[in-house]
Amino acid sequence: MKSPIFSRSSSPLNSHSSISPPLTPRRTFPETIMEENIDYATTIITKWDLDGPTYRKMSSLFGDDRKEAKRFIEGVTGLRNAMHYYLKINSSSEKLIRAQRLMQVAMKRLEKEFYYILSSNRNVLDAESVSRGSTRSSLSDSLEDEVQGDEIIEDGNSISEADKASLMAMADLKSIADCMIGSGYGKECVRIYDLIRKSIIDESLYNLGVEKINPSQIQKMDWNVLEAKIKSWLQAVKIAVKNLFYGERILCDSVFSSSEKIAESCFAEISRDAAINLFGFPENFAKSKKILSPEKMFRALDLYEAISDLWPDIEMIFSYDSLSAVKCQGVASLVKLGESIRVMLTQFELAIQKDSSKSPSTGGVHPLTRYVMNYLVFLGDYSGVMSDTVADWPLNAQTPLPESYFSSPISGGSAIEDPSSAVTVRLAWLILVLLCKLDGKASLYNDVALSYLFLANNLNYVVSKVQNSNLGLLMGSEWISKHESKVKQYTGNYERMGWIKVIMSLPKNPTAEFSLQEVKEIFSLFNSGFEGTYKKQSGWVIPDRKLREEIKLSLAKKIVPSYRVFYEKHRGKIGREFGVESIVRYAPEDLNNYLSDLFFGTEVSTSTKTWSSYETSSESSLSSHRR
Structure with a gap:
């Protein structure tokens, strides 16, 4: 017979009257993972808490230890997953509240890091470095894929220090932006980005000499001052479009590649006002009545050409709908400049027609x-x-x-x-x-x-x-x-009109027989005609050397051969008479010498109008407009 102590009914384990210990709910596998995520995040985030005791020793998360930065981002990612999990199963969970507080600490740290990277890397986040970085393999989501030891490796070859710094800064900014946007802190990230990059654009344009000038200010300016500002703008606009705005667009698209909407919003915010002001200068110039004179046309053409040449870049850089105002401003400047150019062409034509200066x-x-x-x-x-x-x-x-x-x-x-x-x-x-x-x-x-x-x-x-x-x-x-x-x-x-007396004084047939008296009369008529014509035309001018020589040669052919024949055949008839020098004054060679001295007179204008001053200054003043 068995002892009662071993009977089922009397067993303490089976007695309904005994007090059982409380049962602990069994944790699911996902819950276990989420708790581990929170624990891991707590370790890494509290370590970098800005208000924590170790803050002063660890001033830069991404600068001091890049592997630590990777772990921090992983910790935030795990924490975010845990928050989503607990939000679904129990929105009042203590773990959820703990995770939210921890996320705030993490975001505060990332805000500081984002600001630090942007402000301390201004020199390496310039247009050229950013552009080169954008042509390399796309930025990966993990720093581990880009950093090997202390070098960035691309296709097995190390890159320059400047490009390395630029690429690393862009990768860090992208990593932080992705993390903050994914965690619901996109506004805080964008606010910092807009603050710093907008100031860089404004400062860069200021250093390039770009000012905000309205038409009334232009109207009051001395032309030399205004022309200097135009030259400065012509140089600045090429740099601004091809370097500054282009680089900023690339940087913005790279940092906020996870959200095209945010990238558009950011770039529009930092560039819109500056670009409108930049492209508004030509329109303000064209609105000024002061510039509507023919001499000012070339500066209007320079401004028109600058915008026109850059237009493909402008359309590409400011392609977002939110930046349509920038393109509208560019078009408005082209339209207004075109109107001014047509007005100045009309005035130029009228100035020619109304000219009253003497020849x-x-x-x-x-x-x-x-x-x-x-x-x-x-x-x-x-x-x-x-x-x-x-x-x-x-x-x-x-x-x-x-x-x-x-x-x-x-x-x-x-x-x-x-x-x-x-x-x-x-x-x-x-x-x-x-x-x-x-x-x-x-x-x-x-x-x-x-x-x-x-x-x-x-x-x-x-x-x-x-x-x-x-x-x-x-x-x-x-x-x-x-x-x-x-x-x-x-x-x-x-x-024909200028030398008709000389040409007509010679006989059509110089070899014909003439009496002594007829010979004397022919020589006399020729002398009179040649001397009178030469004297009258000795002050006339043919500035162009080629034309001058052509006319001299043509005149010599019309006069000298016929005179030479007559001279050689009939000079002997009067060769022994007294005063022959007064009758036969010129040998054929003399005529060539006299003709060669013609048309070298000084060009003197009796003009009292402004064209006379333009004559001497036009070459130099207009040539200054050549680019």
């Missing part, structure tokens, strides 16, 4: 001709910009002359199909306006021969300027050939 008494090149052609040569150098501004600006010329007179044929299409044809027509028209004005000035000479010499000199100058500049490509060979023929026509008329 040079020597028949040389008029100051108006020099200025206008120098002006047009420089306009030809801006043919690309000009095609944009005049393409849809039809030429409403009131002239009885056909278009072919002032425009060259456009090969390969109509004027509408080829924007450069609009520039050609516009420039050809301005040349025609000049030539018509010169025709009127030539008619004021009392001597018809001098009128033709004046026209030949001036048209030759025009053609020479066209041939030796970009105008030659725009006007075309047909235009040049046509006007070269016109020069020859003018020189022919000059020779």
Whole structure:
């Protein structure tokens, strides 16, 4: 018989009247992992608590120990997972509250690290370094993938110290941004980024000489001061677009690659105001009435060209919808500059038509001709910009002359199909306006021969300027050939009208038999005609050496051979008479010598208008606009 102590009914373990110990709920595997995450996060985060006792010894998490930084980010990631877990199962859990407090400590630390990296790496987060970094393999999410010991390795090759510092800073910023955004602290991260990078953009533009200037301020400026600011802006805008804003866009996209929306918001915040101010300067310049004079056009063209050349970069950098105001400002500046350029072209044409200055008494090149052609040569150098501004600006010329007179044929299409044809027509028209004005000035000479010499000199100058500049490509060979023929026509008329007495004094057949008296009369008429013509024309000018030699050679061919034949055949008839020197005054060789001395007179203008001052200064003043 068994003892009762071993019976089931009397066993203490089975007695319902006995007190059982409390049961501990069994933990699930996920809960175990989450608790471990919190414990791990507690260890690493409290170690770097800004308010903790060890803070002063560990001033830079990412700078002192990069492996420690990796562990810190991992700890925050695990903590975030734990918070999501407890939020689902028990939103009032003590563990959740503990995790939230720990997350606040971690985010406070990361805010400090983010600020420190941004502020201490300004030099290595410049446009060039950032750009080079962006062309390398994309930044990974883990510093461990990028850092091997103390070096960053790419394709087995170490990179420069500057690029290393830049790439590491970008990787750290991205790591922190990803962590903070993922933890719901994106606003705090963005606030720090905007604060520092916006100040860098503003400071950089200030150092480049970019100022905020309104039209009224421009109106009050002395032109020399304003021109200096334009030159400064032209240099600054290229650096600002291609380096500053481009680098900032790359940096922003890299740091906030986890959220395109945040990247857009950040870049828009730091760049919008500065970019609008930068691209607003040309519009403010164009609004000023002070600049609406022909001499100021080249600066307007420079500003237009700068924006136009940079436009593909501008559209790429400021592609976000939130930055449409920047592109609108750029377009507004182009439109306003285009309007101003057209106004200045119109005023330039009117200035030519209204010119009342006198022509040079020597028949040389008029100051108006020099200025206008120098002006047009420089306009030809801006043919690309000009095609944009005049393409849809039809030429409403009131002239009885056909278009072919002032425009060259456009090969390969109509004027509408080829924007450069609009520039050609516009420039050809301005040349025609000049030539018509010169025709009127030539008619004021009392001597018809001098009128033709004046026209030949001036048209030759025009053609020479066209041939030796970009105008030659725009006007075309047909235009040049046509006007070269016109020069020859003018020189022919000059020779015929200016030397008619000399040429007509010689017999048509110098070998014919003449009486002694007839010989004397022929020599006398020739002497009188040659001396009178030479004296009158000794002060006349042909500035162009080639044209001068051509005219001298042509005159010599018309006069000397016929005179030589007559001289050699008939001089002997009067060779023994008294006073023969007074009858036969010139040997054929003498005529060549006299002709060779012609047309070297000094070009003197009696003009009282401003064109005379432009004549001497146009080359230097306009050439200063060349880039």
